[in-house]
Amino acid sequence: MKINKLTLHVISMPLKKPFVTHLQTVEKREAIIVEVQDTDGLTGLGEAVAFSTPWYTEETVKTCYHMIKDVLFPLVEKAPFSHPKEIGQRFKQVRGNPMAKASLEMALWDLYARQHNKPLWTILNGTRNKILAGAVVGAPSLNEMVMQASDLVDEGYERIKVKISPGADIELLKVIRSEFPHLSLLADANSAYTLEDTKHLNELDEFQLEMIEQPLGVKDLVEHSILQKEMKTPICLDESIVTPEDMKSAIYLNSCGVVNIKLGRVGGYTNALEIYRLCQENLKKVWCGGMIEFGVSRAHNLALASLEGFSIPGDISSSSKYWDEDIIDTPIVVNHGYVDRLEGPGIGVELNKKRMIEVTEFKEVIEI
Template identity: 60%
Template structure:
């Protein structure tokens, strides 16, 4: 049994090296919550809560997640010991949704559990890969800047480029990109910028040889995506619409997509992410690991889940220096030749850079 004797929540903030711009807004600084769980033997596990400062991606924010973790999740976990991290799905079932808050605690417990077992987190999850495929995201409203970034990322070896689009810029951007980079593996992310009234417009994207179009319609929709997928040659990938295993079951039954983006934070943790992976593999739905402009702890969890055999498409997995001047983990994550090595040390295989954490921590609280 794992008895959590102490827990820490640290709100951190760090500026991005360059702004991350979509039609929904611009992110210049990133906040997150680092969760530390310490058991009866003094073993510590780390998780990261990837909610944003404002509710532009999901309804959760750093403040709401901190509240849920402090007042509900941590007290429940500290009074109810568990044998395995998968047990938290039931332990936390008394709280509806709040998946990012749950994931921050659940992922920390997975790290703790794997350290207690003396094996890598990837192995605990059933991972089989020694390396994971890395992809980069271009999020800018400038075509020239997009072309510059694509050149940089392609030269660096990233296996896939993702472009943020909207009805106002999609055709112009894609024509310019394909003129310069006709063969680069390319996908687009709409973040729900379209409606079914845009079907004819979206059909024109088929000519650009895209790997997929991610979340073109409403964030909660599954039904209309099924109608749209029947009209497009380009595979639809669901992102925001998938917050649970049940969502995936519904999407498969309706034919809403050919691809699912699995983000650990968005689906409530590693256990749900693993179940979604297994379900998609069983039903021949492609999966890849999405990113949340996250720090090194969350990215390390993503690397572990992306080591599962079904993750055949390069994910939003990048080097530590992609977003940050200095990340919060040691050693830093490095991408080489389009791949990132899966750590083979116990747990995450990374440790916190305490000096860097001290520099960027806005607030922290300890619970015993």
């Protein structure tokens, strides 16, 4: 693979509705769209999904921009390579910064698939014709949360994730479970609890949740292991799993029953596929998480979630859930809880150039 151009677009777009967690309320979303071009003029697309401030992880849009331009892309340039997984290995000499790494690696995987004129899901050995889709509910009040859940059910979603925190959990889940007794429901705590809340968390078992996601510390594996022994509801790890080594430790400690795999959080496909393999071999369920992302990352999520082991609906909602108009030429659409896999080369979508001009705050082209 011979790369001769890197283009970085810093984009910004308001959400249709604020996205609320106990950590942050997101009203406007920034991201970096990454384009890599080869010597034949083919282009691969990636997306840096860090937020503007470090509330989810330490990375931000600004730190990602620096890392992509000044540290990671020079590693791509420095020596020939034939497959993007070689770049995933090359990036291991740089500590941390998984979202920056993922954005560039995603673009290279997309380009590699386009060079072979194949959908990326075939390169990944995906098998699912239809991708299981779910959506996230996050709003300032109980009534708004219930209304969001109701709207999503009406749209055909069969799995809904609800953001919870102390004082905003039991009553909320009770109302939603009463309204939708057969809905696949899970709760995402974003590390809002401690082991001192074990008795309280045990009360969630009555709501027959598919799982509770990341109830304890963002880097913790040990206390999650202790909590899992006390709860019937499976624990799903998110922020705690960044590397395959984290996954090995979680398996050894039995810290969870489920893992949310996000390409951005784990540093791209190289790590994601290794974490997926470990989960398959050790009977841990997996699903594909979302980051309130734009269409490029959403299309990559579809490719990853086409793998057979992704048996739980992921955070793969329609483009219209967050955006009046997405940045891709073919919006992602959920129909009765599923999204059709994308059949075009690579991730199967192109940038909507008109929309990109409207939402781009800064653009830089780096030619080799």
